[in-house]
Amino acid sequence: MATIKDVAKLAAVSPSTVSRVIAGSNRISLETKMRVHRAMEQLNYVPNAIARSLARSHTRTIGFTLARQADQAFSNPFFPEVMRGMSSVAQTKDYNILLSISRTAEEEKAKCLQLIRERRVDGLIVSTSRAKDPLIDALIKEDVPFVLIGRSMEKPVLSVNNDNVQAARLATSHLIQQGYHKIAFISGDTNLVVSLDRIDGYKQALIEHNLPLAAERIVEADFSIEGGFQALNRLKQSGVEFDAVMAADDLFALGALKFAEHYGLKVPEELGIVGFNDSPLMSFIDPPLTSVKILAYELGTEAMELLLNVLDDPEKARTKKEIVIASELIIRKSSQRCEEE
Amino acid sequence: MATIKDVAKLAAVSPSTVSRVIAGSNRISLETKMRVHRAMEQLNYVPNAIARSLARSHTRTIGFTLARQADQAFSNPFFPEVMRGMSSVAQTKDYNILLSISRTAEEEKAKCLQLIRERRVDGLIVSTSRAKDPLIDALIKEDVPFVLIGRSMEKPVLSVNNDNVQAARLATSHLIQQGYHKIAFISGDTNLVVSLDRIDGYKQALIEHNLPLAAERIVEADFSIEGGFQALNRLKQSGVEFDAVMAADDLFALGALKFAEHYGLKVPEELGIVGFNDSPLMSFIDPPLTSVKILAYELGTEAMELLLNVLDDPEKARTKKEIVIASELIIRKSSQRCEEE
DNA sequence: CTGTTAGCGCCTTCAG
DNA sequence: CTGAAGGCGCTAACAG
Numbered sequence: 001m002a003t004i005k006d007v008a009k010l011a012a013v014s015p016s017t018v019s020r021v022i023a024g025s026n027r028i029s030l031e032t033k034m035r036v037h038r039a040m041e042q043l044n045y046v047p048n049a050i051a052r053s054l055a056r057s058h059t060r061t062i063g064f065t066l067a068r069q070a071d072q073a074f075s076n077p078f079f080p081e082v083m084r085g086m087s088s089v090a091q092t093k094d095y096n097i098l099l100s101i102s103r104t105a106e107e108e109k110a111k112c113l114q115l116i117r118e119r120r121v122d123g124l125i126v127s128t129s130r131a132k133d134p135l136i137d138a139l140i141k142e143d144v145p146f147v148l149i150g151r152s153m154e155k156p157v158l159s160v161n162n163d164n165v166q167a168a169r170l171a172t173s174h175l176i177q178q179g180y181h182k183i184a185f186i187s188g189d190t191n192l193v194v195s196l197d198r199i200d201g202y203k204q205a206l207i208e209h210n211l212p213l214a215a216e217r218i219v220e221a222d223f224s225i226e227g228g229f230q231a232l233n234r235l236k237q238s239g240v241e242f243d244a245v246m247a248a249d250d251l252f253a254l255g256a257l258k259f260a261e262h263y264g265l266k267v268p269e270e271l272g273i274v275g276f277n278d279s280p281l282m283s284f285i286d287p288p289l290t291s292v293k294i295l296a297y298e299l300g301t302e303a304m305e306l307l308l309n310v311l312d313d314p315e316k317a318r319t320k321k322e323i324v325i326a327s328e329l330i331i332r333k334s335s336q337r338c339e340e341e
Numbered sequence: 342m343a344t345i346k347d348v349a350k351l352a353a354v355s356p357s358t359v360s361r362v363i364a365g366s367n368r369i370s371l372e373t374k375m376r377v378h379r380a381m382e383q384l385n386y387v388p389n390a391i392a393r394s395l396a397r398s399h400t401r402t403i404g405f406t407l408a409r410q411a412d413q414a415f416s417n418p419f420f421p422e423v424m425r426g427m428s429s430v431a432q433t434k435d436y437n438i439l440l441s442i443s444r445t446a447e448e449e450k451a452k453c454l455q456l457i458r459e460r461r462v463d464g465l466i467v468s469t470s471r472a473k474d475p476l477i478d479a480l481i482k483e484d485v486p487f488v489l490i491g492r493s494m495e496k497p498v499l500s501v502n503n504d505n506v507q508a509a510r511l512a513t514s515h516l517i518q519q520g521y522h523k524i525a526f527i528s529g530d531t532n533l534v535v536s537l538d539r540i541d542g543y544k545q546a547l548i549e550h551n552l553p554l555a556a557e558r559i560v561e562a563d564f565s566i567e568g569g570f571q572a573l574n575r576l577k578q579s580g581v582e583f584d585a586v587m588a589a590d591d592l593f594a595l596g597a598l599k600f601a602e603h604y605g606l607k608v609p610e611e612l613g614i615v616g617f618n619d620s621p622l623m624s625f626i627d628p629p630l631t632s633v634k635i636l637a638y639e640l641g642t643e644a645m646e647l648l649l650n651v652l653d654d655p656e657k658a659r660t661k662k663e664i665v666i667a668s669e670l671i672i673r674k675s676s677q678r679c680e681e682e
Numbered sequence: 683c684t685g686t687t688a689g690c691g692c693c694t695t696c697a698g
Numbered sequence: 699c700t701g702a703a704g705g706c707g708c709t710a711a712c713a714g
Binding site for chain 1: 388389394395409418421428432437439441442448455
Binding site: 003004005015016018019020022023047048050051052053054055056 | 690691692693694
């Protein structure tokens with residue numbers, strides 16, 4: 001494999017000159033520039049990225065880490081879409097992505113720190129979103145450029161998030177407008193910021209419409225269809241009434257649908273259902289499920305762009321910046337009691 | 342950030358000695374070893390991976406590339422699962438993964454070549470699977486260690502694949518055993534090896550059971566639910582009869598279900614349906630859809646393991662090796678005409 | 683067992 | 699506009 005020296009020799013110049021034409025320096029005669037280019041082509045020369053990284057002490061690669069136990073995380077294409085988004089802007093700006101999938105949050109934290117301490121990456125995109133998050137603290141302490149997908153409740157960090165509060169508020173309002181007044185909320189793990197935010201939006205909608213804020217209608221469920229089903233069962237057994245379900249995830253919405261079927265409730269007539277994430281198959285369910293569509297691809301592009309900007313100009317990292325990507329309520333039959341189907 | 346020299350100074354030894362204890366050399370006195378360790382801790386020293394890569398001329402990172410146009414690729418969690426598998430073994434063997442998602446096959450090829458020419462990666466895992474694939478040719482020509490997820494019809498390369506032929510054969514046989522004798526096959530892009538293989542398995546099953554091999558029952562469809570629906574419509578309009586559908590993807594199976602609903606056909610009584618991939622929601626559809634479950638996670642682990650082995654011992658790359666991961670037919674109601682529901 | 687000496691391939695002052 | 703020299707941080711013979 002040809003090195004810069006080989007090219008220099010062939011072009012009868014010094015390595016520094018070759019280095020300069022690679023860098024696109026303009027204080028170089030057109031003639032030698034062409035000579036060098038010819039030599040590079042002839043030798044099929046490609047600069048060694050590692051050597052360059054060492055000399056420049058940056059790698060032009062971004063680490064993306066996430067912690068997932070099982071395949072549950074991928075039951076909807078959220079992360080894949082985020083990755084596509086990130087990858088897309090990384091490509092255009094000539095950055096690379098180092099991927100690391102861990103099993104636990106601790107593993108993820110360790111991996112993040114390793115990546116940056118080993119100097120394999122210039123920055124990090126992470127997506128944890130626990131209300132109390134040691135990873136974020138560690139990253140700040142280590143002084144790494146990073147952006148969070150989601151948001152931090154404690155620290156002023158760079159982040160890009162979807163508008164969970166607003167989305168839940170709108171979705172709940174939609175149900176209310178459809179005439180549902182006793183809306184149950186199925187939440188995911190309430191240690192997650194995203195859960196808290198969605199609950200918030202749900203509450204806001206109730207308040208806005210002067211509906212009672214019945215805390216007992218909010219239930220936490222295991223992250224599965226069955227979990228959603230069981231949560232509703234618990235509600236029913238406790239004698240809590242509800243005529244609609246605002247689900248913090250499509251899986252829960254599916255659980256609600258199962259619940260309706262189980263007890264012979266008609267959807268949407270007797271039970272309205274709205275989900276979150278708009279999984280690809282939602283439209284195919286019977287009845288088609290209303291769901292909040294999250295623009296995961298955009299989350300990815302924005303996160304990468306933000307990070308790359310900060311890398312360009314570290315000053316920017318000094319200030320908190322939270323980009324919010326609006327989601328979209330996709331209204332289908334499961335929540336439409338009034339209008340046409 | 343501390344370097345090896347700092348550690349050396351603090352421990353009052355030479356850098357090489359430090360290097361040796363990092364490498365875990367055993368021809369070093371326990372005493373100095375401990376002294377060095379103490380110095381490393383004190384300085385919070387972590388070896389710079391880039392410098393090490395340059396010196397050793399390998400990076401301990403594997404490139405994973407794939408080409409996807411839209412989110413279609415992620416409508417089922419195949420690639421995410423593959424990534425999880427790859428990542429899992431990479432972690433244990435202290436390798437990293439460089440991820441690149443391209444829009445087109447050409448872009449992917451360019452990216453692969455770039456990664457290896459720039460020496461960013463030691464090897465590649467790719468997942469193209471066109472019958473005629475320029476990427477594979479290029480990789481061979483470039484003499485890169487790589488393994489293919491899927492299989493090559495032309496070149497003897499290292500690959501790990503799921504048993505598409507066998508799986509389609511078994512799934513089709515299952516339909517036949519359930520009393521369906523006029524089975525239509527909805528195929529994806531027939532430029533892909535995977536499509537060809539599944540068609541093959543389908544044909545084998547027909548032959549085995551002495552059923553006529555009606556070529557007109559095989560239709561190619563756009564990769565979507567609608568595509569599957571339309572494909573069947575075309576069949577119907579051409580007057581081709583069928584009492585079951587073997588779908589090369591769950592999306593097509595869903596299209597078949599839509600078709601059944603549209604024409605008032607009962608599933609499974611009047612139309613049997615089997616899909617491919619066992620997407621998470623298949624079991625929730627009404628009726629639940631029979632589908633071939635592919636062990637994507639295992640494909641990922643096997644691919645990574647194979648590649649890492651080859652990297653250890655380049656001799657192994659000389660011989661073709663094709664690992665096949667068996668899939669599993671998940672039988673649900675949509676294909677069960679005989680037994681209990 | 684340990685230190686010295688050269689690189690790995692490229693970039694970057696510093697001169698001229 | 700171009701070359702020489704040194705360095706990025708680590709590893710790997712080669713001597714002792």
